[in-house]
Amino acid sequence: MTDAERWYRERYAATPERDALFTTLSGEEVRPLYTEEDLPEPARIGLPGEFPFTRGVYPSMYRGRLWTMRQFAGFGTAEETNERFRYLLDHGQTGLSTAFDMPSLMGHDSDHPRSLGEVGREGVAVDTLDDMETLFGGIPLGDVSTSMTINAPAAVMLAFYVVAAERQGVPPEQLAGTIQTDILKEYIAQKEWCFPIDPAMRLVTDMVEFCAERMPRWHPISISGYHIREAGSTAQQELAFTLKDGFTYVEHAVERGLDVDAFAPRLSFFFNAHIDFFEEIAKYRAARRIWARELRDTYGARDERSLLMRFHSQTAGVSLTAQQPLNNIVRTATEALSAVLGGTQSLHTNSYDEAMALPTEEAVRVALRTQQVIAHETGVTNTIDPLGGSYFVEALTDRMEEAAYAYFAKIDELGGMVDAIKQNFPQREIADASFQLQEEIERGQRIVVGVNRYQSVDDAHTDILRIPPELERKQIGRVQAVRARRDSAEVEEALSELRDAAASGRNLMEPLLVAARAHASEGEIVESLQRVFGTYTETPVF
Amino acid sequence: MSTGRKIRVVVAKPGLDGHDRGAKIIARALRDAGMEVIYTGLHQTPEQIVETVIQEDADAVGLSILSGAHMTLVPRIAEGLKAAGADxxxxxxxxxxxxxxxxxxxxxxVAEVFTPGSPVQGIVDYIRSAVPA
Known part of the structure; x- marks a missing residue:
C-alpha cells in the first residue's frame, strides 16, 4: 500500500464529501488528492525552451517578454474599425486583430441579397482593396503585427492586405501577422465556408506555399480550437481535433513538395481559455508536448522552431452569461489567468457584455485592464511555468495527452481528418458533448452562477453597442462606387485568369493579387472560384 | 391533441450565423421530448424557412440567431408566415x-424569446403549452 492509499483509507474516507460532481468541466474524473506518485518521468516535463516544451516554448517566457495583449475588434465600416484600432493602440495594445462581418466571412459582397441585415454587425465589412486600405489607414503596415480572423476566403483577404501594403510601399517580405485560414475547423465547428472541403484544402496549401516563399514573417494558418470549444466540445476534443487539423495541414504542404521546416515554424495555434482552471492549463501543456513530438518524430522536422507550438488564446465566450453580466469580469479574469499560466503567446479577453451584443468601449477597456492587472500586479509572471511539477497539473497534462492520442487513433481509422469530417465524426462528438453538459446544467449538477443558482430578480441594465442600420446602406454605397470607378475590362480579365488557374491547379495567390489590384470585389472573386470548385452544404447532425 | 399527432417543430438558423450549438441542443431536446423535429441546417434565408414551415406543416418554428441580425431577419419571417396564412x-x-x-x-x-441561459426544459414546456392541442 502506498502512503497515499494509506492516507485515503485512514483519513480521507472517514470524512464526508459534499454532494457535488467532482469532475472537470469536460467530465474528467478528479481525485481528492494527487501526490508525487502521479508525476511522470522528468523528461516528459523538461525545461522551458527545450524539448518537449511542456513548460513553455521559450527559455525566458514572461521574464523576457510578456504575452501580446491582442483584443479582437471590428464592426461597421472600415472607417469605424480603423478608429477602434487607433483607440486600442493608444491604450497600450500591442497588436491588431481584425474581426470581419458575416458576409465577408462567407465571401459575399455587402450588396448580396444574403448579406441583408448582416453587414458590419459582427465585424467589419471588407468588400474590396479600397476597404482594406481604409481599415489600416494611417497605420504603417511594416511596423505593426496584424491578425485577421477569416477562413474560407482567407487567400482573398491576404491578397487585399498584401496589395494594400504594396500601395504603402511595404513589400510582403516585411509584413508580420497572422491570418486564421483554418478551414477544417469551419466544417467541424464554426460553419463559415465557401467551397467543398477538397478545393478549400488546396487553397489553404496555395497560401502556405506562397507565404513560405514570400512572407517569412507571416503566419499563414492559425490552427484553431477556439471555435471547436465554443461549439460545445470538451477540452480533450478541442485539443485532439485541433492538433489533428494541424497535422493535416502539415501533410498537405509536405505532399505539395514543401520541406516541413520551410513552413512549420510559421504555423501557430489558437485555443480557448475556458472556466475549468487546471484543465485548461493541462490542455496547453499537453498541446505543446504532442506537437513537438509529432513534428519531430512523425514529420521529420529538424529545425527546432518547427517544434514550437506558439498559441494565441481567447477567454470563452460561451462561458459568459447574460444574467448578472458583471460576473463575467470574474470569469474572464480566471480564464485569462489559466491561459497565462499555460504559457500563451497572446491573449484576447472577452468583455463582460458580450453575451448580449458587441462590446461597448468601456467593457473592452475593462477586459484589456484585466490582462494588465494579471501581467503587472499579480506576480504570476515572475517565474516560468509556476505550476510545473504540480502533482495535479502534471497528472492532468498526461491524461489530456492520452485522450488526444485516443482520438487520433479513431480519426486515423476513419481515413484521416478530412474523411472524418466528411463522415461527420468530430461534428457528432461535439454535439454529444454539448448536449451532455447542458443536461448537467439543467439537472443542477453543474452550477452556473446567476443562471441556475444565485439568480437575482432584476439584472442591472447594461448599455450595449448598436450598429445603426444606415451603416449597411453606406457600405453598399462604397462597394458600388468602387465598381463604378474601376476598369471593368481589367476586372473581367483578372477573374477569367483566376478561373483558369483554379481549373489548372496552379497556385492561386498570384492571380488573386492581380484581381485585388484590379479592385475586384471579394464576392466576385469567390463566385468565380465557386464556378470551378462548386459550393458546400452540410448534412447537420444533432 | 385529439388526433394524437406529434407536435411538429422546425428549428431554423436564419442568416449567415454559424453558431449552431444552441439550435442543435434545442432540436435534440425537443426530439427527446417526443416531438417531430425538422432542423433546417445553417444559412437559411427567411423565404427558405417560411417554405420549410409550410411544407412540413409545422406547429411551431424556433429561430436561433446569435449574429445581431434578428431585427432584420425575424420581421421577414413573421411577415412571410402571415402572407402564407401560417400565422x-x-x-x-x-x-x-x-x-x-x-x-x-x-x-x-413572436410568441416568446429565449435569451442565453434559458433552461431547455422551459423551452420544451413552453412549446408544448403554446401549440394548440
Missing amino acids: EVVLVVGGTIPGEDIPELKELG
Missing part, C-alpha cells in the same frame, strides 16, 4: 437578443 404557427426566437428588442419582436408576432 397560427407558434414562432419563438432564441439567441443573443437584447432585452429592449423583445417587446418589438413580440409585436411582430
Whole structure:
C-alpha cells in the first residue's frame, strides 16, 4: 500500500464529501488528492525552451517578454474599425486583430441579397482593396503585427492586405501577422465556408506555399480550437481535433513538395481559455508536448522552431452569461489567468457584455485592464511555468495527452481528418458533448452562477453597442462606387485568369493579387472560384 | 391533441450565423421530448424557412440567431408566415437578443424569446403549452 492509499483509507474516507460532481468541466474524473506518485518521468516535463516544451516554448517566457495583449475588434465600416484600432493602440495594445462581418466571412459582397441585415454587425465589412486600405489607414503596415480572423476566403483577404501594403510601399517580405485560414475547423465547428472541403484544402496549401516563399514573417494558418470549444466540445476534443487539423495541414504542404521546416515554424495555434482552471492549463501543456513530438518524430522536422507550438488564446465566450453580466469580469479574469499560466503567446479577453451584443468601449477597456492587472500586479509572471511539477497539473497534462492520442487513433481509422469530417465524426462528438453538459446544467449538477443558482430578480441594465442600420446602406454605397470607378475590362480579365488557374491547379495567390489590384470585389472573386470548385452544404447532425 | 399527432417543430438558423450549438441542443431536446423535429441546417434565408414551415406543416418554428441580425431577419419571417396564412404557427426566437428588442419582436408576432441561459426544459414546456392541442 502506498502512503497515499494509506492516507485515503485512514483519513480521507472517514470524512464526508459534499454532494457535488467532482469532475472537470469536460467530465474528467478528479481525485481528492494527487501526490508525487502521479508525476511522470522528468523528461516528459523538461525545461522551458527545450524539448518537449511542456513548460513553455521559450527559455525566458514572461521574464523576457510578456504575452501580446491582442483584443479582437471590428464592426461597421472600415472607417469605424480603423478608429477602434487607433483607440486600442493608444491604450497600450500591442497588436491588431481584425474581426470581419458575416458576409465577408462567407465571401459575399455587402450588396448580396444574403448579406441583408448582416453587414458590419459582427465585424467589419471588407468588400474590396479600397476597404482594406481604409481599415489600416494611417497605420504603417511594416511596423505593426496584424491578425485577421477569416477562413474560407482567407487567400482573398491576404491578397487585399498584401496589395494594400504594396500601395504603402511595404513589400510582403516585411509584413508580420497572422491570418486564421483554418478551414477544417469551419466544417467541424464554426460553419463559415465557401467551397467543398477538397478545393478549400488546396487553397489553404496555395497560401502556405506562397507565404513560405514570400512572407517569412507571416503566419499563414492559425490552427484553431477556439471555435471547436465554443461549439460545445470538451477540452480533450478541442485539443485532439485541433492538433489533428494541424497535422493535416502539415501533410498537405509536405505532399505539395514543401520541406516541413520551410513552413512549420510559421504555423501557430489558437485555443480557448475556458472556466475549468487546471484543465485548461493541462490542455496547453499537453498541446505543446504532442506537437513537438509529432513534428519531430512523425514529420521529420529538424529545425527546432518547427517544434514550437506558439498559441494565441481567447477567454470563452460561451462561458459568459447574460444574467448578472458583471460576473463575467470574474470569469474572464480566471480564464485569462489559466491561459497565462499555460504559457500563451497572446491573449484576447472577452468583455463582460458580450453575451448580449458587441462590446461597448468601456467593457473592452475593462477586459484589456484585466490582462494588465494579471501581467503587472499579480506576480504570476515572475517565474516560468509556476505550476510545473504540480502533482495535479502534471497528472492532468498526461491524461489530456492520452485522450488526444485516443482520438487520433479513431480519426486515423476513419481515413484521416478530412474523411472524418466528411463522415461527420468530430461534428457528432461535439454535439454529444454539448448536449451532455447542458443536461448537467439543467439537472443542477453543474452550477452556473446567476443562471441556475444565485439568480437575482432584476439584472442591472447594461448599455450595449448598436450598429445603426444606415451603416449597411453606406457600405453598399462604397462597394458600388468602387465598381463604378474601376476598369471593368481589367476586372473581367483578372477573374477569367483566376478561373483558369483554379481549373489548372496552379497556385492561386498570384492571380488573386492581380484581381485585388484590379479592385475586384471579394464576392466576385469567390463566385468565380465557386464556378470551378462548386459550393458546400452540410448534412447537420444533432 | 385529439388526433394524437406529434407536435411538429422546425428549428431554423436564419442568416449567415454559424453558431449552431444552441439550435442543435434545442432540436435534440425537443426530439427527446417526443416531438417531430425538422432542423433546417445553417444559412437559411427567411423565404427558405417560411417554405420549410409550410411544407412540413409545422406547429411551431424556433429561430436561433446569435449574429445581431434578428431585427432584420425575424420581421421577414413573421411577415412571410402571415402572407402564407401560417400565422397560427407558434414562432419563438432564441439567441443573443437584447432585452429592449423583445417587446418589438413580440409585436411582430413572436410568441416568446429565449435569451442565453434559458433552461431547455422551459423551452420544451413552453412549446408544448403554446401549440394548440
